[in-house]
Amino acid sequence: MKETMSGRKTLQRNGSGGTEYHIALLGALGVGKSALTVKYITKRFIMEYDPFLEDTYTKHETMEKEDITLKIMDTFEKEESNPDRYLKWADAFIVVYSITGRQSFEGARVYLDSIVKFQKSSGKDIPITLVGNKVDLERYRQVSKSEGKTLATQYECLFYETSAAEDYELVNKIFEGTLRELCRIKERQIPLQPLYITEDKPTISALLSPTSPGPFSGLHSTRRAKSPKVTSSDIKDTRKDEKDSSNTKFYQKKPTTFRILKGFKLFN
Numbered sequence: 470m471k472e473t474m475s476g477r478k479t480l481q482r483n484g485s486g487g488t489e490y491h492i493a494l495l496g497a498l499g500v501g502k503s504a505l506t507v508k509y510i511t512k513r514f515i516m517e518y519d520p521f522l523e524d525t526y527t528k529h530e531t532m533e534k535e536d537i538t539l540k541i542m543d544t545f546e547k548e549e550s551n552p553d554r555y556l557k558w559a560d561a562f563i564v565v566y567s568i569t570g571r572q573s574f575e576g577a578r579v580y581l582d583s584i585v586k587f588q589k590s591s592g593k594d595i596p597i598t599l600v601g602n603k604v605d606l607e608r609y610r611q612v613s614k615s616e617g618k619t620l621a622t623q624y625e626c627l628f629y630e631t632s633a634a635e636d637y638e639l640v641n642k643i644f645e646g647t648l649r650e651l652c653r654i655k656e657r658q659i660p661l662q663p664l665y666i667t668e669d670k671p672t673i674s675a676l677l678s679p680t681s682p683g684p685f686s687g688l689h690s691t692r693r694a695k696s697p698k699v700t701s702s703d704i705k706d707t708r709k710d711e712k713d714s715s716n717t718k719f720y721q722k723k724p725t726t727f728r729i730l731k732g733f734k735l736f737n
């Protein structure tokens with residue numbers, strides 16, 4: 470692979486099969502978006518590329534036995550450019566700042582704001598990862614790690630500090646972590662199928678019994694959201710369903726939308 474602008478193009482592969490996910494990298498000029506992307510794809514820190522080029526790379530990953538085609542947009546913000554091009558395109562965002570640049574950190578906040586605003590207006594659940602890059606330049610640090618963590622907590626982001634120049638393992642973890650979060654959200658969005666009982670209905674006491682194999686034992690479904698949390702209100706619903714369906718052999722649990730709040734995850 471040539472380490473030049475034209476070389477960047479050769480990183481692209483046209484994927485076939487599997488699920489396709491899109492991740493966009495956002496951040497102020499010079500924070501290392503391109504360096505991080507190229508490091509993730511080639512495992513190398515390449516310094517010779519056109520900083521004024523917005524490009525999309527493709528990488529194939531396997532996650533939990535699923536083939537994934539990952540498209541990564543290394544954005545380049547021009548004054549007249551329209552953020553819709555990445556907001557509408559991306560399934561997840563990696564917002565990058567440089568720990569050596571206070572201004573880039575403030576810029577990251579602006580990007581986070583615009584993503585959250587888009588998230589609210591579109592109703593999309595979009596994972597965001599905040600990355601403080603260039604930790605190899607510790608002596609020039611202007612943004613503390615705790616400031617980064619606080620910002621990430623505020624916007625419910627994953628958070629990492631790394632160095633595109635030095636740390637391939639961590640750069641890989643950033644993309645993997647983002648992809649994992651993305652897969653988790655997509656899986657949660659699979660609509661629930663009606664559930665039915667093939668044998669006798671479990672009683673509410675059986676459902677609550679500590680020896681019970683679980684609240685959904687005896688229930689069969691072709692597909693359901695992974696590990697939905699059962700809340701006290703669900704148990705109340707079940708009781709009501711039991712009553713309503715007392716004369717029927719089968720009953721359907723009311724489809725319930727499980728929305729589990731995204732946890733705050735901080736990585737060192």
Ligand SMILES: Nc1nc2c(ncn2[C@@H]2O[C@H](COP(=O)(O)OP(=O)(O)OP(=O)(O)O)[C@@H](O)[C@H]2O)c(=O)[nH]1
Pocket residue numbers: 496497498499500501502503504505515516519520521522544545546602603604605606631632633634635
């Ligand atoms: N020391 C150090 N330098 C880095 C690191 N990451 C990127 N750089 C350098 O910072 C400069 C900007 O990196 P880019 O990857 O072009 O930054 P960018 O965010 O893509 O910026 P634009 O391409 O201008 O949008 C380059 O000279 C890189 O070599 C890092 O982790 N450590």
